Each structure stands twice: as structure tokens, then as C-alpha cells.
Amino acid sequence: MNYDRNNYSPNTQFSIFPPAVKHLIIVNLLVFVALMNPMLQQYLMVFGALWPVDSGNFAPWQLISYMFIHASFGHIFFNLFALWIFGQGIENFWGTKRFAIYYFLTGIGAALIHMWIGGTGAPTVGASGAVYGILLAFGMMFPDRYIMLLIPPIPIKAKYFVAIFGVIELMSGIMRTDSGIAHFAHLGGMVVGYILIRYWGLKGERRA
Numbered sequence: 330m331n332y333d334r335n336n337y338s339p340n341t342q343f344s345i346f347p348p349a350v351k352h353l354i355i356v357n358l359l360v361f362v363a364l365m366n367p368m369l370q371q372y373l374m375v376f377g378a379l380w381p382v383d384s385g386n387f388a389p390w391q392l393i394s395y396m397f398i399h400a401s402f403g404h405i406f407f408n409l410f411a412l413w414i415f416g417q418g419i420e421n422f423w424g425t426k427r428f429a430i431y432y433f434l435t436g437i438g439a440a441l442i443h444m445w446i447g448g449t450g451a452p453t454v455g456a457s458g459a460v461y462g463i464l465l466a467f468g469m470m471f472p473d474r475y476i477m478l479l480i481p482p483i484p485i486k487a488k489y490f491v492a493i494f495g496v497i498e499l500m501s502g503i504m505r506t507d508s509g510i511a512h513f514a515h516l517g518g519m520v521v522g523y524i525l526i527r528y529w530g531l532k533g534e535r536r537a
Contacts, residue, residue, distance in 0.1 A: 346413075347420040349429045354409050357456065360397045361405050373398055378452035379440050386452070396436045398454040408456045415460075415467040422470055422534070431525055435462025435518040442517030446502075458514040461498070462522035464491055469526055470533045495519055 360377075363369045379395035380386035399405035420428040439458020467474075468491030475484040485493075495516070502512035 343421050345417055347417055347425060347428075349420050349425045349432065350413060350416040353412060353416075353432070353456075357397055357399070357405060357409055361399055364398065374452065374454075378454045379444070380452045381450060382444065384450070384452075392437045392440045393433065395440060395452075395454050396433075396456045396459055399456070400454055404455055408460050411460050412456065412463060415463050419463055419466050419470060423531070427529075431466065431522065432459050432463065434525060435459045435522045438462075438521030439511075439514040439518035442520065443511050443514035446513045446517075453511050453514065455511075457511065458518035460518070461494075461515040462518035464494065465519040465522040466526060467491070469523070470531070472533055474534070491519075 360373070364373060375386060376388065377391065377394040377398050379391045380388075399408065416428070416432075419431075423431070436456065436459035439462070440453070443453060443458070468487045472486065472488035474487045476487055476490045477484050478490075498512045498515045498519075501510070502516060
């Protein structure tokens with residue numbers, strides 16, 4: 330697929346691995362491989378993970394770098410799978426430049442909201458905040474597209490799928506369930522994504 334990277338407009342052809350999604354996946358995988366080295370892991374966690382402001386380890390670049398560090402294979406697999414499944418449609422619909430800006434802004438916003446509301450003394454890692462922003466965008470841009478659930482194996486419209494995930498994250502954050510999961514970062518990505526989409530005046534897919 331060909332993109333004009335100097336503007337926000339997508340072309341009419343569809344790519345299953347558009348540029349931003351492809352490069353985000355590659356960089357995340359490279360960092361994950363680097364984390365297998367004990368020395369690199371220590372370095373990346375100290376300087377790249379998102380630390381609380383009062384920890385003595387916080388640095389501004391961590392608002393971005395934390396998105397490329399994952400704690401386990403399952404963590405990175407589900408994040409990158411969701412990024413690919415939902416991100417390809419959004420990048421093809423919006424264009425690479427807008428998609429990339431949206432991805433990083435939702436990730437940064439997720440970090441800030443997590444630090445403000447749900448932060449703990451432990452460092453935060455993962456692209457989940459940005460991925461939840463992408464999920465929100467998919468639900469807003471393609472509300473009536475069907476998503477096939479795995480358990481139970483039934484189709485559900487994207488707008489309902491996103492709403493369910495949002496409610497689950499909100500309730501989990503309020504009740505402090507799964508303390509190792511940054512629920513308010515996930516919600517933060519969705520909130521910032523909603524604000525950006527409204528601010529940009531983006532309209533969803535039209536169906537006859």
C-alpha cells in the first residue's frame with residue numbers, strides 16, 4: 330500500500346501491515362528480545378519503564394519508552410495482536426501520520442492519567458494504554474462492524490465490544506482488582522482517544 334506521509338489522507342488500497350503498525354510491531358519485538366539479556370533488561374527497566382515521579386528514577390522520556398517494554402510473552406502477544414487486528418483498519422482509514430500521532434498521544438495520555446489516579450510504587454510497562462486508544466478508535470470509526478468473540482464464539486458489534494471493555498476496566502480500576510494491571514492507564518488511553526477524535530472532527534465509516 331502506498332501512503333502520502335506528508336498529509337493525513339489514506340489511499341484507497343488496503344494493507345494488512347500498514348507502515349506505522351508494522352514498524353511499531355517490529356520495534357516492540359526487538360525490545361522484547363533485548364529484554365532477554367539480563368544486563369539489557371536491567372538497563373531498559375531502570376531507564377525505559379515508567380517510574381513514579383517521586384521514585385527518583387522518573388524521566389520525561391519514559392512517557393514514551395514505557396510503551397515499548399513488556400513484562401512477559403503473553404503481555405506483548407496480546408498487545409501486538411490487538412494493535413495489528415484493530416490498528417490496520419484505523420491506519421488504512423486515517424492515514425499513517427494521523428494514526429502515529431494518535432497512537433503516541435493516547436499512550437502518553439494513558440501514562441499521565443495512570444500516574445495521577447492509579448499509580449503505585451512499581452514501574453509501569455506496556456503498550457496497553459495506546460492499544461486501548463486504538464480499540465476505542467475502532468469502535469468509533471467502525472461501530473457496526475462485527476467482531477467475533479472467542480469465548481463465547483459469537484459476533485458482536487464493535488461499538489458494544491468497546492463499551493464492554495470500557496466498563497470492565499472502569500469497574501476493575503475502582504475495585505482495585507488485578508493489582509498488577511494498570512486499569513486506569515487503559516481507561517486513560519480510551520479517554521484521550523475520544524477527546525482526540527472529537528477534537529479532530531473525525532467521522533466513522535458510513536454504511537448504506
